[in-house]
Amino acid sequence: MRLKQFFCPQQHVFLRIAKVKLWESNEAGDPPTAESAVAGLSLRSGEKCLSLYRLGHESEVAQLACIFSLTLRDKPDHFQYVLFPEKILSGCRVNRSIVPEHPCFLSERHFEIVEPSEEQLLQLADRILNSQEKKVGKIMKQDIVAFAVQHNMSENEELKGRIGDKWRKLIENKKARRTD
């Protein structure tokens, strides 16, 4: 087993927060194109790097979705993402980028593609779309709330001061219904 790990190092997966509909066929059944999907990889005005999260395993998605949503989104919403294997990024300049002011779980997993050109982003969108291993997902708002209740995140020392009022209210409602 050890030998196998040595010769086949762990393949991480990368997650980009992006709307599901960019990566799936539209209502008319037309498949997505790189030209439209690249909107999910576009940089904001003044932004220099493309934010990604590197996960050791797909099972970390729920925790990432929950911590990200609760602490960095003021208006509760579903968490939508595209997940793809590390090899898709070959040829890109990818750096670990710790964000000390974010919760550790997010900061430790935060990576950036440094100053990607528009052409690079288009190629990346194309590679993700054509990858058989990509996974597009949406975690519903109430599942995020349920996860937070289950793991008592509103009482977590690191997180409790960072959870927005609207999320906190949903968590409290959920807890109250569980105890009824």
Next chain:
Amino acid sequence: MAVTYEEYQPPKQFDPVFFFQGFNKKLEATGTIDREQLSSSLAISNNDIERRIRVAKEEEPDKKRKFEIAYPALADRRGVNATPAGRSLSRKIWMDAGQDAAKWLIDQLEKEQHPEMIDGIAETLTELGSLALSAVLSKLEEESEAKSENIPLLDALSWMALKQPLQSSVKPRIESIIKRYLEFPSIDCKIAAIQLTRLLDDDAARSWIETAKQSADSDLQEEIDDLLDERFG
């Protein structure tokens, strides 16, 4: 023949507060001001009016400039914007500007393409709450048909409910928007419409959700279940 005398009207005193408020409103609405009328009714010199027009016109671009500077921070989640309290502080400029900020942000929404910026605008309109309610409703009522570009506005409206109760006159306007967006073929419009039921009381919300259920595909059903779970457990 009896003589009728007009009721005595004291001469109008110059009230600088009233003058400035009315003056700025008129200037905002029309871009012009009737100088002669102002001069005669308020007994102030043309030079004074000229000076005040200059000041008001100078303030307008200054406000826009402030909005433009503050705008990128709407989607920023680093530094001071990493916590809800920090983001609230960053939004102070929008809260202070009130309705002007709401109108400016709604205009930006028409041009903005970046999903995080669009979310940031919607979040700020939600925070503006009653200050943005009228501008958002008016924008949604401008078109007779639903438009998917307006979904962030419905989204912003949906969460305003948590801040304050609605006036009764607003409810029919909300229901009219829900109806229009539920009838539109796009699934995203239908989803936005059922989210808007968050603004309504339990009975009205249930009624619209039942209506939506009748034509719900799996995506809409998933949203309905999520909303029912959130609201009714």
